[in-house]
Amino acid sequence: MNKKFIYFFFIFWSFLGVAFGAIGSIRFHYLIQNLRSDFLDSLFQKITLLGEEYAIIPVILILVFYFPQGKDIKYRNKVIISLFVGLCLGGVLPQLGKLLWDDSLRPWSLLTDLEPIEGLKMSYRRSFPSGHTTITTTWAALWASTANPKWNAPILMTFVVLFVALSRVYLNMHWLHDVLAGGLLGIFSAYIGLWAGGFNKRT
Secondary structure (H helix, E strand, C coil): CCHHHHHHHHHHHHHHHHHHHHHHHHHHHHHHHCCCCHHHHHHHHHHHHHHCHHHHHHHHHHHHHHCCCCCCHHHHHHHHHHHHHHHHHHHHHHHHHHHHCCCCCCHHHHCCCCCCCCCCCCCCCCCCCCHHHHHHHHHHHHHHHHCCCCCCCHHHHHHHHHHHHHHHHHCCCCCHHHHHHHHHHHHHHHHHHHHHHCCCCCC
């Protein structure tokens, strides 16, 4: 897995982990909610789409059909296997978690003073872990590790992961501990995907 991506990911996740240990998910949630504005409401609703198929499908197409050009078929097959295994795990693991912790309530269910966000469909249960954060971390790590070195942008990819995670808190869809767990699941999913595809840890 790309070393820069891993380093910056764990720097960001360490800060979030310290925040969780110091003030907990509820106080962190209110701190994020204090930033509310019409501009950020719109911005974070767009950012959070990076954890959905709107982002995943273009990522797959670019990594499979564009970047491997000029390389042998074995390399393309390695990328395909890595994407298939990694993204499958990134999609399945958080859903298994939601089944195991089916009664985990989202912020809307516990904090009655939250202001609604226009245009956002609210959910109330199956909060843990964050599926959006998991799948975003997975595809971002796979991109940073398999894309053309001119375009793999590992530091940018970690910021994508961070802002998607924060968007889930800002939009009242998840707690801090949900996105922390989701990010770690995403790293695990990408690592297994890269291993299955035959990429070594220095990729």
